[in-house]
Amino acid sequence: MLYIVPTPVGNLEDITARALRILREVSFVLAEDTRTTSNLFRHFGIETPLVSYHKFNEHATVSRFVSRIAAGESCALVSDAGTPAISDPGYLIVKHCIDAGVEVQCLPGATAFVPALVSSGLPNDRFCFEGFLPHKKGRQTAIRALADEQRTMIIYESPFRLVRTLQQLAEALGNERRASVAREISKIYEEHARGTLHELAQYFEQKGVKGEIVIIVEGRRPDRKGRADVGAKDDEDTEN
Numbered sequence: 001m002l003y004i005v006p007t008p009v010g011n012l013e014d015i016t017a018r019a020l021r022i023l024r025e026v027s028f029v030l031a032e033d034t035r036t037t038s039n040l041f042r043h044f045g046i047e048t049p050l051v052s053y054h055k056f057n058e059h060a061t062v063s064r065f066v067s068r069i070a071a072g073e074s075c076a077l078v079s080d081a082g083t084p085a086i087s088d089p090g091y092l093i094v095k096h097c098i099d100a101g102v103e104v105q106c107l108p109g110a111t112a113f114v115p116a117l118v119s120s121g122l123p124n125d126r127f128c129f130e131g132f133l134p135h136k137k138g139r140q141t142a143i144r145a146l147a148d149e150q151r152t153m154i155i156y157e158s159p160f161r162l163v164r165t166l167q168q169l170a171e172a173l174g175n176e177r178r179a180s181v182a183r184e185i186s187k188i189y190e191e192h193a194r195g196t197l198h199e200l201a202q203y204f205e206q207k208g209v210k211g212e213i214v215i216i217v218e219g220r221r222p223d224r225k226g227r228a229d230v231g232a233k234d235d236e237d238t239e240n
Contacts, residue, residue, distance in 0.1 A: 002074075002077065002097045003022050003074070004084050004105070005019050005078050006078075007019070010186030012040065016109055022076055023078075025074070026048060028075055030065065030093070031051065032080050032084075033052075055089050058093065070101070086113075110186075112182075112212065117154060120152075120180035120216040121180065122218050127154060128149060150221075154214065166197055176196050179215060180216040181213060181214070181216075197217070
């Protein structure tokens with residue numbers, strides 16, 4: 001059995017009793033960063049062996065881990081925070097396990113975009129998850145493609161690129177498009193800033209920003225169009 005186990009995005013109390021039980025019972029745990037997961041294990045007194053599994057080694061190691069599980073061992077996969085495979089490693093080992101006939105169970109639990117979306121005040125009956133936008137090549141093309149998206153959009157971003165991303169979204173979608181920026185979800189300094197893309201860009205430019213970021217952007221209303229020039233040449237997406 002492969003268990004996909006969500007871990008807290010901030011407050012350690014957000015982990016479920018079932019997740020703690022699984023982490024104690026499995027043969028070994030694959031962790032995106034064993035140092036981060038070790039802190040969680042120490043807090044809850046978990047002694048299960050940890051093995052490093054991340055985007056830089058997953059292709060080279062996935063077959064070996066799947067073979068161990070297929071031979072009778074049980075394994076849990078965790079990322080640094082939230083649900084594995086959501087903008088984190090996980091897809092590859094899940095696919096290989098399914099192909100090998102190994103049962104996979106994903107536990108319900110923490111993921112950053114759900115509280116950010118629900119707290120945004122924007123429509124959440126239909127939404128699209130964009131994850132991290134391309135950092136360089138293809139970035140402007142990806143942003144322009146969002147101009148006519150009618151569903152609420154969810155974007156993950158680094159604090160170092162937040163202001164520039166908000167500015168680029170305003171250029172493509174319009175300054176008055178409503179949005180919300182969630183920061184440090186479930187942590188001491190949790191913040192939800194709401195306003196237009198232009199207002200949020202100005203706010204964070206003046207304030208500065210730290211922590212994990214989720215941007216929620218209002219979809220295009222049927223009677224409006226985005227400002228993106230779909231015929232514009234991609235600028236090779238140079239990101240400073």
